[in-house]
Amino acid sequence: MDIRVLTLGDSAFTIEFPTLKGAFGARRVRALRTRVQQEVDHGKLLGVLDVISASRSLTVCLDPQVSDYELVRDRIADLAREPVNDVKDGGQLWSLPACYQGDYAPDLENVAQRSGLSPEEVIDLHSSVTYDVFLIGFLPGFAFLGEIDKRLRFPRRTSPRVRVPAGSVGIANEQTAVYPWESPGGWHLLARCPVPFFNTAWEQPSLLSAGVRVRFDPISVVEYEKLQNDLNSGALSPQSFLVDQGRG
Amino acid sequence: MGASLKVISPGILASIQDEGRRGYAGFGVPRSGAADPIALQIGNALVGNDPFVAAIEFRFLGPKVVVNKGRMRLGLAANATAELILAENGEKLSVSAWQTVVLNEGDVLAITSLSEGATGYLTIEGGLDLTPVLESCSTYARAKLGGVTGLPLQAGDVVDAIFDVPRDGMEKIVNSPPVLDSKIVRVMLGPQEDYFSEDEIKKFSCEAYKVSGDVDRMGIRMEGAELVPLPDKGSDLISDGLVPGSIQIPGSGQPIILFVDCQTIGGYPKIATVITADLPLLGQLLPGDSIRFEPVTLAQAQTALREQSSAIQCCVDSIADYFGEGVMDLKALYKTNLIGGVVDANYSGHFPGHLEGMSNETD
Structure with a gap:
């Protein structure tokens, strides 16, 4: 496998797969991350503090007081060059409810008009694809998913919204995402998802992680409100939307 | 409680x-x-x-x-x-x-x-x-x-x-606090130094950059010689991992040093990364300060970190009992004759009110 090892100061480096992109890159990165985690769990790579997945690269942050930088870097570069048996299969699969109606879908009409489709066709195109989580970033728990249908690809809004409600499902360029927090944002908002995406009380604070797969399941406003109540009251666990454990 | x-x-x-x-x-x-x-x-x-x-x-x-x-x-x-x-x-x-x-x-x-x-x-x-x-x-x-x-x-x-x-115990003071006089921020080139020509790298490492008014825990925006990426590379890349100390070059060509609250991933080319030993220096930069970026090797960065550990230890070792003003009301102590009144020869002149034999009671 063709790789590049990039220096990110004296306590981090990035392994890049320059020829990969999209879902295939994300899965190759996930495979490397799993190998790195295995080595860390076996106490082989001392001082690894953080591992950050991007769509075609993995960044490893070290504790410079503990790690032998060159040793760890060279070992992980070797792992990256190892052939991976099968990266076509995905990891966990989540089926996330999303309401594409009314106030929950402020940009649906606009996206339909721009793409020359009906709102129903837009919903169908967005919810019929199983997406890969390319990376988590921008905000804690913010998952970048791809790739969306070519007919739905538009640049970000020229004037970003000051306030995008938590749970908003947006699209921009070839990606889609759910805002885990209320925040400013420039994506076109197609739906709202009632499932919480980040909670510091969870063992893994982010519901999703790089390399898992996600699809959206259209629901009505009534179903949205019921799910939101059940999730808030604890009657329903976010884990119930994990439909396939995958192969890790 | x-x-x-x-x-x-x-x-x-x-x-x-x-x-x-x-x-x-x-x-x-x-x-x-x-x-x-x-x-x-x-x-x-x-x-x-x-x-x-x-x-x-x-x-x-x-x-x-x-x-x-x-x-x-x-x-x-x-x-x-x-x-x-x-x-x-x-x-x-x-x-x-x-x-x-x-x-x-x-x-x-x-x-x-x-x-x-x-x-x-x-x-x-x-x-x-x-x-x-x-x-x-x-x-x-x-x-x-x-x-x-x-x-x-x-x-x-x-x-x-x-x-x-x-x-219980005396008040303390750091007699040799850390010195903040360095105007050089050491960096290691990369991860995207290949986005810039040799001339641009030279400009980055020779010219002085001024800290703008835009300074917070997310990043420190610098002002100085504009850095232009190679025409075939541009200012956009497929996003990759960031660390505090990453120096991004956005479309404006003016460097942004990412800081402790920075995002974990970004899509601008990063010309260099501040070495671990110099990250604390970034926390002390004020708008208007002028600095220079100095590229160093991994070995130099590691040596700098070891030297810094010793320097921190020296500061910690200089912590001593404090007898100066403010800790206690000296006038009242004089009046009640609690003071032995011997100037510490080690620090004489350093603290005019530095006296030995004082009571531990501070209030």
Whole structure:
């Protein structure tokens, strides 16, 4: 496998797969991350503090007081060059409810008009694809998913919204995402998802992680409100939307 | 129940910080933590704490606090003085930079603006009674993590200490606090140095850059020679991982040094990364300061980090009992003949009021 090892100061480096992109890159990165985690769990790579997945690269942050930088870097570069048996299969699969109606879908009409489709066709195109989580970033728990249908690809809004409600499902360029927090944002908002995406009380604070797969399941406003109540009251666990454990 | 401190005025951007979060960057959670971890470590040593116990970080202008319950000992880890206003009689005592002071219930500590640097700490003997969030008490405001409320300190916020009364013992001072005179920020080139021609790299490492007014815990925007990526590369790349100290070159060509609260991933080319040993220096940069970036090798960066550990140890070793003003009312002590009156030969001239044989009682 063709790789590049990039220096990110004296306590981090990035392994890049320059020829990969999209879902295939994300899965190759996930495979490397799993190998790195295995080595860390076996106490082989001392001082690894953080591992950050991007769509075609993995960044490893070290504790410079503990790690032998060159040793760890060279070992992980070797792992990256190892052939991976099968990266076509995905990891966990989540089926996330999303309401594409009314106030929950402020940009649906606009996206339909721009793409020359009906709102129903837009919903169908967005919810019929199983997406890969390319990376988590921008905000804690913010998952970048791809790739969306070519007919739905538009640049970000020229004037970003000051306030995008938590749970908003947006699209921009070839990606889609759910805002885990209320925040400013420039994506076109197609739906709202009632499932919480980040909670510091969870063992893994982010519901999703790089390399898992996600699809959206259209629901009505009534179903949205019921799910939101059940999730808030604890009657329903976010884990119930994990439909396939995958192969890790 | 421990003593507690109430914020009367937070100054500018005061927040609770410790060493920051490790192990959560993969979930998009920034590292956060002290903008100047050296000052935090020495400030904690000053009050007898472990190096990275959470403290109140303040930037540019210090906060004003009052002890609203119990008694507590604080360490002023900053190039700033403070005024201690006694609840008992309204008397005002001056507190030196880098010393400890005990506050009784109702006593007010008003920290002045920093005389040098941009960041200081108020450390609390015994530490703060906070519940860590993702293994850290560091405040990360964008996701409301850590601190007291998840946000920077506001007037009226109450910060609880673990101790209810201070330990017995003398007040302390750091006789050799860290020196903040370096105008050179050492970097390692990469990860995207190949986006820039040799001439542009030379410009980056020879020209001086000025710190703009846009300085916060997310990033430090610099002003100086414009850096233009190679025409076939451009200013956009497929996003990859970031660390505090990454130097991004956005479309404007003006470098942004990403800092402790920076995002974990970004899409601008990064010409270089500040070495670990020089990250604390970034926390002390003020708008208008002029610096130069100096590329070094991995071996040089590692040597710099080892040398820095020794330098921190020297500062910690210089912590000694303090007999100066502010800690106690000297006039009253003279009147009651509590003072032995021998000038410490080691520090004579350093502190005119430096005397031996004084009672340990400070109030």
